[in-house]
Amino acid sequence: MLKINKLSASIENKKILNGLSLDIKAGEIHAIMGPNGSGKSTLANVLSGKKGYEVSGNARYLDEDLFKLDIEERAQKGLFLAFQYPLEISGVNTSNFLKTSLNTIRKSNGKKELDALEFLKIVKKKAGELKIDEKILSRQLNVGFSGGEKKKNEILQMSLFEPKMIILDETDSGLDIDALKIVADGVNTLRSKNRSFLIITHYQRLLDYIKPDFVHVLMEGKIAKTGCSELALELEKAGYKTI
Amino acid sequence: MIEELKDTFKNFNKKFSKKNTFAEVRADNFEKFTQLGFPSKKLEDWKFSDFNRIILNKLKNININLNQQNEFKFNDYIKEFEHNKIVFFNGFYNKHSLNYENEEKIIFDNLKKGPVYNPQGKNSLNLLNNAFFTDGLLLYVKKGYRCKKPLVIYNIFNTKNDNNFFNQKIIVNVEENSKLDLIICSINLNQTPIFLNTSNFYLVEKTGLLKLFNINELSKKDLNYNFNEINVMENGVFENFVLSYSSAFFKNDIKCCLKEKHSSGFVNGAILANDNLHHEIKTNIEHIGETTKSYQKVKSILSKNSKAIFQGKIFVDSNAQKTDGYQLSKAIILDKDSEFDSKPELEIYADDVKCSHGSTSGSLDEDAIFYLMSRGLNRSDSKKLLIKGFLDDAIETITNLEIKKYFLNKLENKINELS
Numbered sequence: 001m002l003k004i005n006k007l008s009a010s011i012e013n014k015k016i017l018n019g020l021s022l023d024i025k026a027g028e029i030h031a032i033m034g035p036n037g038s039g040k041s042t043l044a045n046v047l048s049g050k051k052g053y054e055v056s057g058n059a060r061y062l063d064e065d066l067f068k069l070d071i072e073e074r075a076q077k078g079l080f081l082a083f084q085y086p087l088e089i090s091g092v093n094t095s096n097f098l099k100t101s102l103n104t105i106r107k108s109n110g111k112k113e114l115d116a117l118e119f120l121k122i123v124k125k126k127a128g129e130l131k132i133d134e135k136i137l138s139r140q141l142n143v144g145f146s147g148g149e150k151k152k153n154e155i156l157q158m159s160l161f162e163p164k165m166i167i168l169d170e171t172d173s174g175l176d177i178d179a180l181k182i183v184a185d186g187v188n189t190l191r192s193k194n195r196s197f198l199i200i201t202h203y204q205r206l207l208d209y210i211k212p213d214f215v216h217v218l219m220e221g222k223i224a225k226t227g228c229s230e231l232a233l234e235l236e237k238a239g240y241k242t243i
Numbered sequence: 244m245i246e247e248l249k250d251t252f253k254n255f256n257k258k259f260s261k262k263n264t265f266a267e268v269r270a271d272n273f274e275k276f277t278q279l280g281f282p283s284k285k286l287e288d289w290k291f292s293d294f295n296r297i298i299l300n301k302l303k304n305i306n307i308n309l310n311q312q313n314e315f316k317f318n319d320y321i322k323e324f325e326h327n328k329i330v331f332f333n334g335f336y337n338k339h340s341l342n343y344e345n346e347e348k349i350i351f352d353n354l355k356k357g358p359v360y361n362p363q364g365k366n367s368l369n370l371l372n373n374a375f376f377t378d379g380l381l382l383y384v385k386k387g388y389r390c391k392k393p394l395v396i397y398n399i400f401n402t403k404n405d406n407n408f409f410n411q412k413i414i415v416n417v418e419e420n421s422k423l424d425l426i427i428c429s430i431n432l433n434q435t436p437i438f439l440n441t442s443n444f445y446l447v448e449k450t451g452l453l454k455l456f457n458i459n460e461l462s463k464k465d466l467n468y469n470f471n472e473i474n475v476m477e478n479g480v481f482e483n484f485v486l487s488y489s490s491a492f493f494k495n496d497i498k499c500c501l502k503e504k505h506s507s508g509f510v511n512g513a514i515l516a517n518d519n520l521h522h523e524i525k526t527n528i529e530h531i532g533e534t535t536k537s538y539q540k541v542k543s544i545l546s547k548n549s550k551a552i553f554q555g556k557i558f559v560d561s562n563a564q565k566t567d568g569y570q571l572s573k574a575i576i577l578d579k580d581s582e583f584d585s586k587p588e589l590e591i592y593a594d595d596v597k598c599s600h601g602s603t604s605g606s607l608d609e610d611a612i613f614y615l616m617s618r619g620l621n622r623s624d625s626k627k628l629l630i631k632g633f634l635d636d637a638i639e640t641i642t643n644l645e646i647k648k649y650f651l652n653k654l655e656n657k658i659n660e661l662s
Contacts, residue, residue, distance in 0.1 A: 048617050051609075071616040080617075087614040091632025100628070101618040108619070140632070157618065 018221030034218035078164030184209030379412035436464035
């Protein structure tokens, strides 16, 4: 699905990723943990195409050179980033935005665009499944949303777009236990043999609900250790110093 | 240009005023205009819009030809909602229909024969209007009558080169406890650039409600100065929205006086200046009565060598205790060639008041663009969505839902034309 080879990234001459390699196969869930400043969010940004980074190394996504794809092409081809800090976009109605995005993605994949009624039916169903209050649909995108509502909105988008490669950038941080379960349910519902996840997190907590196939420790811009889900428990007890 | 204008005025006044006694008043106004000339940036009110230079650059000459005959077939330009209409063509009354209303309660006359005002004040374009105005509207909404549908004043132009200068007045009196939604829609059907100079006066009497909308569909070469003076009496409400996206030069000048207690004025607008446009909204809200309220929100988008200006003043008289004044101007500048100037002013002589103002300008938020693109939208569509969201926030202030929807659609079409 996604194969990253010796990826380095720097911003304003400061090296953040330093030769990171990672191979995520279809159906796998990978978790990346690491101390503050180790490059976790940079990895998410670089993979989804954010400008401003100097990037070297390569990444193949579905057998294409990921770095040759524009931001929107990556999204249209099924790469999804759930933002750590979803942006507040004033004046843009959440429901209209979701419909526009979904139809753009559908269109680029040769699928029929949904009309307003079809869309509403689907979005309400998804929101219901994720126990998300429908009211957020009629509000401006993320404007005045609580931290939890913003994260739930990311999960709603994830389940609506049905992407192939999902990156969750600290989606669990700042969530109470109920919201955390909603996020985990969203991920577990989508889990399938054709879909992969890269879960970036600070805490082991989320991994109580989503069992990863691999846990990686990111330190100083590269993978310092890889293990199975027990590694997360060890880190929780002993901290990163032991790595 | 002023020398040529003197000849134009002589001919005009001879021809137009021969049957009435206003020739002298017009001449006085014109005389005072020639002393002042077109406003230049030396004047505080015009410091960001050097009209003297603009008119010389944009129009080689300005002429009035009262004999010019042009074809005109009226279309209902606004089809989206039912409305009454009064149509002006090339500056003169053409026709009307007030079918939705009780015509004893909404009364109008054209202003072919007057009134003309004695010269006063230092606004030279108002003096010029007094000297040259040809026609306009005197409208009364009678006491207690609440109009059922909006009234659209269509101001339509289709002219040739030797007739490109138009001066009009609209005078509206919304009497006690009456209500009117008024839309002034100016349209130039031709490519001949015109200079439209209007001076409008509105009186909102006790518990009256006037919603005034201005939509400018003039061409990209036209110049339009639109002066509005509004007096609001006890418990009266004045709501104004200007949607401004065409005309090489457009200045909407609003002087709203909240004369008596509990009166309020809402002056909002959206400017989308793309491709060498110069648009200004200038407001002067005077709180004279006690417990008066004003609210202003103006949002501007600028691109391709355009300029937008917001000059907003809130004046609070020493008697206007418990005034509540709010003013916000925000602009997004899409490229380096464009410019936004803002001059917010508060002048407060009472001590128990609540007044605030804010003004910001900047570029589109790249992080927001990234967020939208990461959801599959291309860069251009992401920018348009952000621009629309930014301006919609101002349009949300419109309290007539049909008109709000109409303006939203107009704006969306204009945004989609952006490259």
